[in-house]
Amino acid sequence: MPSPTPLSEGTTPDTAAQELRTNRLWEALPGLSYGGDYNPEQWPEQVRQEDLALMQEAGVSALSVGIFSWAWLEPVEGSYDFTWLDEVMDNLAATGIKVALATATAAPPAWLVRKHPEILPVTAEGSTLGPGSRRHYSPSSAIYRQYAAKMTRALAERYKDHPALALWHVDNELGCHVSEFYGPEDTAAFQAWLSRRYGTIEALNEAWGTAFWSQRYSCFEEILTPRPAPTTLNPTQQLDFQRFSSWALIDFYSMLAEVIREVTPLVPTTTNLMASSATKSMDYFDWAKKLDVIANDHYLVAADTERHIELAFSADLTRGIAGGKPWILMEHSTSAVNWQPRNMTKNPGEMARNSLAHVARGSDAVMFFQWRQSKQGSEKFHSAMVPHAGTNTRVWREVVELGASLKALSEVQGAEVESRTAIVFDYEAWWASELDSHPSTDVKYLELLRAFHRSLFLRGITADLVHPSANLDGYDLVIVATLYTVTDAAASNIAAAAERGATVLISYFSGIVDENDAVRLGGYPGAFRDLLGVTVEEFHPLPENSTVSLDAGWSGRIWSEHVHLTGAEAKVSFTEAPLTGVPAVTRHAVGTGAAWYLATFPDATGLESLLDSLIAESGVRAPAMAAAGVELSRRSHADGRSYLFAINHNVTEAAVSAQGTELISGTPFNGTVPAGAVAVIAEG
CATH class of the missing domain: 2.60.40.1180 (Golgi alpha-mannosidase II)
Structure with missing residues (x-):
């Protein structure tokens, strides 16, 4: 085994241990790892033996094992059967395949639900979600946490020294299907979380603005999880509940990870995120602090004609969550999935393009759901590395070809993606910007952000999607779109990027409120007024499906506003009443850089024209010249x-x-x- 990689300077004991585990993972998985979810409990011994030979043919080097196997490992309470898993682990070790061993906690067995139905999730309307599928538990259930910890410890003790073990796969897709929970234990956990966050009920009342509508509380026990109510709920309560819900899931992960580390302190742990344009409920930048390596699941939306661009967006986001470090593509599909309205087959070569696009954007592993296509169950029509039709198929031939390609690319492992462009991405701004009682329901957090990413993608320019608090020193162009809520520290961080020479663009509905969803008084855009050299007197959201013209020959939609210059220069202006002559795009020289402001959602011509200016000023460029497409x-x-x-x-x-x-x-x-x-x- 190679010598361990030296630890970075300035690390704390916790981060040093995390870095050590991460280094050990990549040492155990040299090159670009290849494989997928393996569910041997679904198959007889004869098929398992056939699998071993096929895995070698395909070049498989890593598998996730045991994700939904609790009912097989503990068929009745307290009676364990590891015989089949022992055999699987031994056989995989003999073929040189490494294992991400799951805690098997993603689907409670029937006996546990029968004995403790109180573990089941409860919706905001008070309905209890039953068993019969998966993820049927609340992460705040004390009983479930006890049983899950016990199962996790049993697995850790059993396989702590197994040569196949390279990584712990904790639970599975936490927050999938259900990400907010409203039962009695969830309410108590929310109250306790609020108590820790605010310290006193007086501080909470101040942060939530409970002077409005007689919402003042005298103790934390009076606060409920958000429920259906006569009209709109307190927005800060809704925002805090989103924060709590994300925290509750990662707290469940952390509890299981601590059990694992007591037994196997040097084996890394992760869980598979679902970082994409479709997953809103979890703050994965916050989660990243707890994961030894970032792992992500990604599935194309077949109906999206530009699904390869959405893939790039999701991969860039995953890399941002990983802090620019290599990550693991834990799941994607060889062809069709089973859960969309129309599950379209991937075209010839599309699987390889998808897989290598993730590698291009920072993944050091390509894994699929799943190894062998299921014969029964809800996912039986979900494609796999070994399809129903067997090995005399296009999918299998492409699987083998991809394995060979990844082997040829082994020296890429550990290399980091180059980018001089950052797009600021913040889950809390996403949550807060789309709350009710706002100026326009047409403002969607991702829409403008993805429009900029798409244009950069088509120009061959890679953008990092980064948290507002991230170090921006390495970026020449920083795009901030719809950052509705922002802390003082994050606003200063963005301003500092312009001061030291970057070109910074900030869009409408940014900097409006602080972290408590309290409006920053004195004129919009609040936290960014001084940086931008503008003050906005009033919002002028546009009627549905309407546009506003601008003097540059392009138009805007969704949004306009009454902008006053307080140091900036107007680059483009509105040409329609009541905003005729009012600036729509401005530029403010700041330090050795510049801060631009965009007061509308530009049409395609306008977006490209604006980006032309930003790119020319910042000097960012594609890594090579290439044909369109x-x-x-x-x-x-x-x-x-x-x-x-x-x-x-x-x-x-x-x-x-x-x-x-x-x-x-x-x-x-x-x-x-x-x-x-x-x-x-x-x-x-």
């Missing part, structure tokens, strides 16, 4: 070795200006990427 990204090692990923989404070959060895083929790169193919060029 080619996705570009570069990963590089600290020693200077770099790898250009060129993914051709066209039906014809495409030119890319790069030189070096194309690693998948092992030949000098000839300047073109075949239709639907991927080239990875080791430069220089």
Whole structure:
């Protein structure tokens, strides 16, 4: 085994231990890992033996095992049966395959639900969700936590020294299906969380603004989880409940992780996130502090004609959550899924493009749900590495080809994605900006943010999606879209980026409130007034499906506002009453950089024109010149070795200006990427 990687300077004991576990993981998984969820309990011994041979043929090196196996491991309370899992673990170790062993806690067994129905989730309306599927428990249930910890400890004790064990897979997709819980124990846990957050009930009353509508509380026990009410609820209560709900799930993870670390202190732990444009309820930047390595599940929306761009957005977000470090693609699909209205088959070559796009954007592992397509159950029509039709299939041939490609790319492991552009992303701003009683229901947090990301993607420019508190020193262009709620510290952090030379763009409905959803008085955009050199007197949201014209020849939709210049210069102005001549785009010189303000949602022409200006000023650029339709990204090692990923989404070959060895083929790169193919060029 290689010598452990030295720890970073300035680490605390907790972060040092975390870093050590992470280093051990990548040492145990050299190269780019390949595999998926393996559910051997669904299959007889004969099929399991066949699986071992097929895994070697495909080049599988890592598997998640035991995710939904509790009822098999403990068929009746207190009676364990590890025989089948012992055999599976031993066989995988013998073939050199490493295991992310699950805690098996994602689906309570029937005997536990029968004995303790109080573990079941309760909705805001008071309905109890029953068993018969999965994830049928509340993370705040004391009884469930006891049983889950006991199962986790039994697994940890059993396999603590097993040579196949490389990673602990804690629970599974926490928050999937149900992410907010409203039962009696959840209410008590919410009250306790509020007590810890605010210290006194007086501080909570101040933060929540309970002078409004006679909502003042005299003790924490009077506060309920948000329920259906005659009209709108206290917005800060709703925001805090979102914070609590995210915390409750990661607290459940942390409890199980602590059990694991008592037994296996050097084995890393993770859980599979669902970081994408569809997952709103969990603050994964907060979760990241507790995970030894970031792992993510991602599935395409088949109906999305630009699903490869959404994939890039989700991968960039996952990398941001990982702090720019390599991460694990824990699940995606070889072809169709089973849970969309129309589960479309992936086109030839699409699986490889999807997989390598994640690698291009920072993943050091490509894994699928699942290894073998289920014969029965809700997910029987979800594609897998081994499909129902067996190995004489296009999917299987592509699985084998992908395994060979990943092996050829082994030297990419550990390289980090290059980016000089940051898009600020904040779950709390997402939650708060879409609460009720706001100026316009048409303001959706992700829409403008994704529009900027899409345009950058089409230009071949990689953007990091980062938290408002992230270190922005390495970025020349910083885009801040709809950051409705922001702390003073985060606002200062963004301002500092402009001061030291970055080009910063801030959009409408940003900086409006503080972390308690209290309006920053004195004129919008609140926290960013001084930075931007503007003051907004009044919002002018637009009627549904209407636009407003601007003097640059483009139009805006959703939003407009009455902007006054207080130091900035107008670059584009509105041309319609009542805002005729009022600035719509402004620029304010700040330090050695600049802060731009956008007061509307521009049409495609306007967005591209604005980005042209921002890119020219900031100097950011694509890593290479390429034909339209080619996705570009570069990963590089600290020693200077770099790898250009060129993914051709066209039906014809495409030119890319790069030189070096194309690693998948092992030949000098000839300047073109075949239709639907991927080239990875080791430069220089």
